[in-house]
Amino acid sequence: MTALPPPLSQPSHQHLKTGGYLFIHALPSTVTPHLRWAIESVVKNAVSLNWQEQAACPGHQRAELNWSGQQGTAAQLASALRVFDGIFFEVTERATLTTDAVRFMYTPSLGICAVGTDVLGNFTVTEDRVKYAFEQAEGSFEALYQEFSLMLGEPWDEQLEPLRAASSQSNITHINQKM
Template sequence: MSTTLTRGTVHILSAPTALCPHVEWALGSVLGLDTPVEWQRQSAAPGEHRTELRWTAPQGTGARLASALRGWPRLRFEITEEPSAGADGSRWSHTPDLGIFHATTDVSGNIMVSEDRIRHAYEAGRGDPSVVFHELSLALGEAWDEELEPFRLAAAGAPIRWLHRAG
């Protein structure tokens, strides 16, 4: 039986120094790696660090990574999993205040909002455009984007480490 592989990226946008070894362990346990992670200072949060990893692994690895990381306090991260044969892409975003957000993505990384979610926004709005706007904002993960953007900008130009694993 063959396993369909996909690629993705883990962006640890902010982790307290004491948490970094635990994050490394969680990443290694999901990705099957015993490779040390290269941490850099996160200028948007003094005393915290960031790292980025590209991975190749079976479909569903992004969800396993998000599950392994989501319980850590003060951890900010984003995980992407590219679309692959028979599976849409995904993006997970996490902040200490908001928790985790998941969205399905297209081949360009755009968030895809389902018909049911759009219908829910219309029905919840009951003619009030501000409620429809709020529901669509939630569906797009805008609150997570707003909170994570300063951490993304501080990581601009950071090196990315490529990690590959066969089936």
């Protein structure tokens, strides 16, 4: 007898797999081993990061990581890394059959920002978030502009952009999460 595929309401284990990138834009040099341990606790695999000086932030290091694992790993990484003082990072997760793609951005002064993305990497905004922006603006164009800026992560982009410049010359480490 041939086994039937799982129903769409119960995605197979394969459909739960995804991946993405972790961009550690800046981290104080003294805590790089601790950050590696935090990443390993999430991905359940040994990680070797190629640390480089962050020219835009003296005394800080930067690294990039290409990860693969279960859906939700990006959120777990963002939660695990945001506790490190002085860290600036982004983590992305590709869409699956049951989840949308997402990008998390973090800076010490702004905290965390999570924004959905489309297949081209453009930020997407939900209808509820747009309605919320109109409600918060209360008819003020300036307030509406500010709400749209927040929902698109513009304040985070402004702080991260100077740190991103170094990424074009870096090597990316590739890892796979143990299942």
